[in-house]
Amino acid sequence: MTGLYERESRSVSTLAHLRFFPQAVTGGKGSMLRGDDGRDLLDFAASWGAASLGHGHPALADAVNRALTDQAGASYLSTANEPSVLLAEKLLSLVPERAAGRVWFGHSGSDANETVARAVVAATGRPRIISFKGAYHGGTVGSVAISGHPAQGGIEKASGLSLVPYPDSYASGSPEAASKAALAHIEELFATSVSPQDVAAFFIEPIQSDGGMLVPPPGYFREIERLCRKHGILLVCDEVKVGLARTGRLHAFEHSGIEPDIVVFGKGLGGGLPISAVVGPEAIMNHASTFSFQTLHGNPVCASAGLAVLETIERENLVANAAKVGDTMLSTLRALQEKHPLIGHVRGHGLAIGVELVSDREARTPAIEQTALTVYRAFQLGLVIYYVGLNSNVLEFTPPLTMSEDEALRGIAILDQALSDVEAGKVDPQLLERFAGW
Numbered sequence: 001m002t003g004l005y006e007r008e009s010r011s012v013s014t015l016a017h018l019r020f021f022p023q024a025v026t027g028g029k030g031s032m033l034r035g036d037d038g039r040d041l042l043d044f045a046a047s048w049g050a051a052s053l054g055h056g057h058p059a060l061a062d063a064v065n066r067a068l069t070d071q072a073g074a075s076y077l078s079t080a081n082e083p084s085v086l087l088a089e090k091l092l093s094l095v096p097e098r099a100a101g102r103v104w105f106g107h108s109g110s111d112a113n114e115t116v117a118r119a120v121v122a123a124t125g126r127p128r129i130i131s132f133k134g135a136y137h138g139g140t141v142g143s144v145a146i147s148g149h150p151a152q153g154g155i156e157k158a159s160g161l162s163l164v165p166y167p168d169s170y171a172s173g174s175p176e177a178a179s180k181a182a183l184a185h186i187e188e189l190f191a192t193s194v195s196p197q198d199v200a201a202f203f204i205e206p207i208q209s210d211g212g213m214l215v216p217p218p219g220y221f222r223e224i225e226r227l228c229r230k231h232g233i234l235l236v237c238d239e240v241k242v243g244l245a246r247t248g249r250l251h252a253f254e255h256s257g258i259e260p261d262i263v264v265f266g267k268g269l270g271g272g273l274p275i276s277a278v279v280g281p282e283a284i285m286n287h288a289s290t291f292s293f294q295t296l297h298g299n300p301v302c303a304s305a306g307l308a309v310l311e312t313i314e315r316e317n318l319v320a321n322a323a324k325v326g327d328t329m330l331s332t333l334r335a336l337q338e339k340h341p342l343i344g345h346v347r348g349h350g351l352a353i354g355v356e357l358v359s360d361r362e363a364r365t366p367a368i369e370q371t372a373l374t375v376y377r378a379f380q381l382g383l384v385i386y387y388v389g390l391n392s393n394v395l396e397f398t399p400p401l402t403m404s405e406d407e408a409l410r411g412i413a414i415l416d417q418a419l420s421d422v423e424a425g426k427v428d429p430q431l432l433e434r435f436a437g438w
């Protein structure tokens, strides 16, 4: 345990802790973080996907410095400011026509999804919302209320919420079986307990990330879109973690061939600064004033960061980089399945990848302790990677969009060693005593 980590334990609250190992950093550049012990750490997490441009990207630093040096206030509540207007105009140009109405800015994916959950009910007069078991839409009261992640069990859900299963092709044995089962559940819901005309919105993740990096079966979300259109249900796509180039397309929903009514952005939009955005139809987004606001929403510094991220994604062709480097990672990880019995399934698109670890391939038994030991050992060897999943057994790869192929292969080599060490019983489970994970 390093000095900084010990000092943190005597000063910073644990309320926000989601800790897997004693990571303590003092700086970073590109795909690298600098540990307080001076170690170079290769970052496959990018702070849960927020550091989309890596660390210390000059375009982001320059944009933030300019916005702070000539500061157009610190909010958009009671004044327009140029950076937030420019960013709104840019986002409107990037989403499907049906969503290109107005843009709301927030600080986080949580406050964005919470705002959508309230606005769709208020604007449509429909009291119900559908979302998925395993979904993580946020950590605030109103976003937890429409989430389905087991880590939030016991926290109150929205009274009109229906949670339905997300199709899991690995658990179901095939994409076809997964899609059929998940769609049958929705048909049953509409036939027995929920009138579709009462449903304001269906919240989806185009890849369910905290639920285990679940990639939806081909055609599944086209069918969900068809049902939504048929019943006048707004399709809300939460692109907070896997959006904005991460999957090798600008929007992750493009892989499913759908056009959401409302698109939610966060995390990587700010490149490490707190900004989120909701882009949706004018009828929803202009339903009222003084409906959802916090003082620093739409501030010009974070809006400038968002503009710099979108411009850098275009200028450095990061959509193509995510696709290329991600394909290399997927094929390299799949090759490792031959060597490591722990690897049950490798899945993802671009730089949104999940590796599910199992202790029994036939039964697909979640390898919960081995997953925790693997990420701890990887950290000891110089790689930062976290885990997700309903059973906390899915390694999550969300590296900076700027990561190079060489860095990707170097990180996978470290992971290879970590898996070998865990499989050989060389990693002491007592290391996990102070790290509760999810």
Ligand SMILES: Cc1ncc(COP(=O)(O)O)c(/C=N/[C@@H]2CCCCNC2=O)c1O
Pocket (backbone or CB within 6 Å): 018, 048, 107, 108, 109, 110, 111, 113, 136, 137, 138, 139, 205, 209, 210, 238, 239, 240, 241, 242, 266, 267
């Ligand atoms: C699809 C999706 N939508 C919304 C959110 C909430 O974003 P914020 O944590 O910025 O409020 C998230 C946040 N995800 C969590 C953040 C907490 C740590 C666990 N890992 C995540 O990526 C998300 O993945």
